[in-house]
Structures are given as C-alpha cells and as structure tokens.
Amino acid sequence: MGTAELIWNGVAALLVLCIYSFLYKDNPFYKFAEHLVVGVSAGYFAMILYYNAFLPKLINPLRAGQYWYIIPGILGLLMWARFSKKWQWLSRPTLGFVIGSGAGLAIPLYLQNYVIRQLSATMLPVGFTSWPLITNVMIIIMVFCALTYFYFSKQHTGAFGVAAKFGIWTLMVGFGAGFGMTVMGRVALLAERVIFLRDYMVQLWGALF
Amino acid sequence: MKFFPSHTNLKSNLFVKALFLSLCFLLIDSSLSFAQEDLSESWFNPNRVNMLIFLTFFFAVIIYFIQRAKKGKSLFIRRIAGLDAIEEAVGRATEMGRPVLFVPGIEDVNQIQTIAAMIILGNVAKMVAAYDIPLFVPICRPFVVPVAEERVKEGYAAAGRPDAYNRDNVRYISDEQFAYAAGVQGIMLRDRPMANLMFGSFFAESLMLAETGFLTGAIQVAGTANIHQLPFFVVACDYTIIGEELFATSAYLSKEPKLLGSLKGSDLAKAIIIGLLALGAILETLGITQFTRWFFIE
Numbered sequence: 001m002g003t004a005e006l007i008w009n010g011v012a013a014l015l016v017l018c019i020y021s022f023l024y025k026d027n028p029f030y031k032f033a034e035h036l037v038v039g040v041s042a043g044y045f046a047m048i049l050y051y052n053a054f055l056p057k058l059i060n061p062l063r064a065g066q067y068w069y070i071i072p073g074i075l076g077l078l079m080w081a082r083f084s085k086k087w088q089w090l091s092r093p094t095l096g097f098v099i100g101s102g103a104g105l106a107i108p109l110y111l112q113n114y115v116i117r118q119l120s121a122t123m124l125p126v127g128f129t130s131w132p133l134i135t136n137v138m139i140i141i142m143v144f145c146a147l148t149y150f151y152f153s154k155q156h157t158g159a160f161g162v163a164a165k166f167g168i169w170t171l172m173v174g175f176g177a178g179f180g181m182t183v184m185g186r187v188a189l190l191a192e193r194v195i196f197l198r199d200y201m202v203q204l205w206g207a208l209f
Numbered sequence: 210m211k212f213f214p215s216h217t218n219l220k221s222n223l224f225v226k227a228l229f230l231s232l233c234f235l236l237i238d239s240s241l242s243f244a245q246e247d248l249s250e251s252w253f254n255p256n257r258v259n260m261l262i263f264l265t266f267f268f269a270v271i272i273y274f275i276q277r278a279k280k281g282k283s284l285f286i287r288r289i290a291g292l293d294a295i296e297e298a299v300g301r302a303t304e305m306g307r308p309v310l311f312v313p314g315i316e317d318v319n320q321i322q323t324i325a326a327m328i329i330l331g332n333v334a335k336m337v338a339a340y341d342i343p344l345f346v347p348i349c350r351p352f353v354v355p356v357a358e359e360r361v362k363e364g365y366a367a368a369g370r371p372d373a374y375n376r377d378n379v380r381y382i383s384d385e386q387f388a389y390a391a392g393v394q395g396i397m398l399r400d401r402p403m404a405n406l407m408f409g410s411f412f413a414e415s416l417m418l419a420e421t422g423f424l425t426g427a428i429q430v431a432g433t434a435n436i437h438q439l440p441f442f443v444v445a446c447d448y449t450i451i452g453e454e455l456f457a458t459s460a461y462l463s464k465e466p467k468l469l470g471s472l473k474g475s476d477l478a479k480a481i482i483i484g485l486l487a488l489g490a491i492l493e494t495l496g497i498t499q500f501t502r503w504f505f506i507e
C-alpha cells in the first residue's frame with residue numbers, strides 16, 4: 001500500500017471511529033464527522049448535479065440547436081425567485097409542473113404494480129384437501145383482513161372490528177419478518193466496516209514496522 | 210375542468226372526465242414504454258385495456274366523492290388513533306417547554322407521501338403556534354423547502370401568530386441520505402426536541418432517526434407508506450401510522466374536499482377489490498381461469 005493510500009485510508013478509519021463514538025454519547029469528534037459529511041455531500045452533489053443533469057440535459061442540447069430545452073431551463077431559473085418576497089409567486093408554475101408530472105407518471109405505475117398485479121396474484125384456488133390449498137385459504141383471509149384494517153369509512157366494531165384486528169396482527173407478523181431480515185443486513189454492514197478497520201490496522205502496522 | 214359544459218348531467222360528466230383522464234395517463238404510459246422502441250408502433254397498447262378500465266373506474270369514483278364533498282355532504286371517516294398521539298406529543302413538548310421536530314421524509318415534493326407530510330405539517334404548525342413552542346423542520350430535498358415554509362407560515366397565520374414564524378427553523382440539510390440522517394440526529398441530540406414527528410417517505414435512515422430520538426427520551430410518532438421501514442418505526446416509536454393511514458390522517462386533519470373524496474373513493478375501490486378477490490378465488494377453485502387472466506399485465 002502506498003503512502004498516499006495509507007494516509008487516506010487512515011482518514012477513512014478515523015472518521016469511522018468518530019461516527020461510532022456516537023454510541024457512547026454526543027461528542028466533538030462525532031460533531032466534526034457529522035458536519036464534514038453534510039458539507040462534503042452538499043458540495044459533491046452540486047457537482048454531480050452539474051455534470052449529470054445540468055450539462056447533458058440543458059447546456060449540451062442547447063448547444064446542439066435544440067432550443068426548446070430553454071423552456072425547462074426557464075422553469076428551473078424561476079425557482080430562484082423564492083429568495084425574493086415580492087417575486088416568490090413566480091416559482092409556483094415550476095413547483096406545480098414538478099408535482100403534477102411526478103404524480104401523473106406515478107399513478108399508472110402504482111395501479112399496475114400495487115393493485116392489478118397483486119389482485120391477479122391473490123386470486124388463488126382454495127380448498128382443504130392439500131397443504132397448498134390450505135395456504136391459499138390463509139393468504140386470502142389475511143389479505144381480506146388487512147384490507148379491512150385500512151377501510152376508513154366504518155368504525156372498527158363488531159365482526160368488522162375482529163377482522164380489522166386480525167388484519168393488523170397479520171401486518172405485524174410481516175413487519176417482524178422484515179425487521180429480522182433487515183437487521184441481518186445491517187449486521188453484515190457492521191462486519192464489513194470492522195473488517196476494513198482490521199485490515200487497515202494490519203497494513204499500518206506493516207508500514208510502520 | 211372548466212372546458213366541460215356545466216349543464217350536462219353530473220353522472221355522464223363524471224364518466225367523461227374519468228375517461229379523459231384515464232386516456233391521458235394511458236397515452237403517457239404507452240408513449241413512455243414506446244420511447245425506447247420503434248416509433249412507428251401505435252400510441253394505444255391493446256394489452257393495457259384492463260388498466261384503462263381500472264383507471265376510468267377509479268377516477269370516476271374518486272371524482273364522484275370529491276364532488277359530493279365539495280357540495281358539503283358529510284363523508285364519514287373514522288378517527289385515526291395516531292391523531293391523538295400527535296396531539297399528545299405536541300402537548301408533552303409544550304409542558305416541558307421543548308421544541309417539536311418534524312421530519313418530512315427524504316423524498317422530493319412530487320412524491321405523494323411528501324405531499325401528505327406537508328398537509329400534516331401545516332396542522333402541526335397550527336398546533337405548535339397556538340402553544341408558542343419552536344418547530345424545527347429539517348429538509349432533505351431543496352424543492353421541499355419552499356413548500357414546507359409555506360405550510361408552516363400558513364399554520365402560524367391560521368393560529369393568529371404570524372409574528373412567531375421563524376423561517377430559519379425550516380432548513381435544508383443535505384440531499385445525501387445519510388448526511389441528512391446525521392444532520393437530523395445532531396438536531397435531536399443538541400436541540401433536544403420533546404416530540405419527534407416523522408411523516409413521509411423513509412428508507413434506511415428510519416431506524417437511525419427513530420433510535421436516536423428514543424435515546425433522547427422524546428415522544429415519537431411516525432408514519433410512512435414504505436412497508437420495509439414500518440417495522441423500525443413500530444419498534445422504536447411510541448405510535449406508528451401505517452401505510453394508507455398517513456393519507457387518511459392528512460385528509461382527516463385538512464378536511465379538504467379533494468382529500469376526503471379521494472379517501473372515500475379509495476375505500477369504495479377497496480370494497481370492490483375484496484369482492485373481485487372473492488369472485489376470482491371461487492372461479493379459480495372451480496377451474497375457470499379466464500377471469501384471473503384478464504387481470505394479468507404483460
């Protein structure tokens with residue numbers, strides 16, 4: 001490992017330890033690392049935005065003669081009007097365009113993936129003669145009850161309330177499984193960081209001695 | 210939509226509006242899917258007729274209930290239990306004289322969860338202004354800042370306290386997910402808010418924020434429709450608003466006809482979906498698969 005790499009890996013290792021010091025309590029080292037990451041990410045994202053969005057999607061098309069790109073350029077510039085109390089209203093068309101286009105693109109996608117595909121996947125044959133059929137019965141009952149929980153036009157009382165209760169229990173079982181799976185992933189990330197620190201210590205020891 | 214003649218029958222007008230909207234969305238959807246393909250293909254994808262029917266139906270139902278709400282007809286929505294938790298959290302912060310922290314998620318303003326969070330923020334701002342305690346709103350996306358500022362300002366004005374509005378309390382932190390999380394954790398540890406309200410779209414930073422808030426002893430109420438993050442909020446927060454309850458909360462608090470109508474419309478759609486599920490299951494059991502295949506999207 002070269003000297004430059006050793007130094008930069010040392011900075012990375014030090015910052016990892018500064019962040020982990022938060023586990024004890026808030027301290028100047030954690031504050032320093034936190035402010036550093038916020039500041040660096042702001043600067044980094046400004047450059048990412050310039051090279052990945054501004055340049056290829058506005059400057060280059062305009063240079064190529066596609067002058068209609070000036071329209072979204074103007075919409076973007078109008079957002080700067082937010083800084084003026086008198087001219088703030090100029091930013092509203094841009095906000096409206098962003099919100100409207102985002103919602104418009106998302107609606108068919110959400111309907112397709114979260115409603116229609118789920119609907120077709122849940123229409124299963126039911127019965128009690130084999131385990132797969134019994135499983136299908138359980139799936140359909142749990143989907144019914146979970147949908148009942150999210151029905152807001154009726155109070156959760158009587159039989160409806162019982163179904164809603166079963167629905168929330170179904171959801172909680174699902175959340176528990178998701179929690180366990182994600183915790184395993186987070187522990188894997190911790191293990192990766194510990195391995196990084198261990199490898200760095202070994203390399204530092206080797207470089208110094 | 211003003212270009213539809215006002216003298217036409219309401220039902221046929223609704224159907225026409227719903228069909229028009231559905232065709233627009235379907236055209237956008239078809240054109241996007243063809244954007245990378247041969248442009249000589251048609252603008253209408255016949256394999257998506259089921260989508261068109263669903264979209265038309267949903268839009269018609271939602272527009273119907275919105276019209277009913279606008280006419281002042283009462284639309285019953287059951288009270289969401291999380292609302293009491295929000296009021297309790299703000300009340301506790303008032304008693305202790307400590308600020309309230311509102312985290313509106315990390316997605317941009319074109320995401321529906323962020324919009325729902327902004328509606329809730331306006332109502333929280335109104336509560337907080339009445340009790341005269343600071344409200345901190347750290348933001349992840351620049352576009353959300355002006356929307357959040359307006360919502361907080363409106364909330365303070367509605368409470369009769371426009372002078373108490375402090376623009377510096379609505380602050381942009383960072384676009385980078387974990388830099389934002391680190392910044393919010395710093396606010397939690399230093400400013401020690403007594404109530405942490407986290408509503409919107411969250412990802413991996415959800416547990417980090419919820420755990421830090423738990424460590425500070427704050428009362429925490431969270432709500433998100435991201436199902437993978439709900440377990441962390443359920444574990445670390447005092448109350449969690451699950452999935453669609455987030456949108457129901459925003460509709461219940463704002464009482465806006467459009468939101469109430471949308472909620473009632475989606476409730477009716479849910480009831481119909483349950484009916485379709487039951488019918489589909491019965492037909493599948495009898496060996497009739499054509500009904501299920503109609504819902505299949507290639």
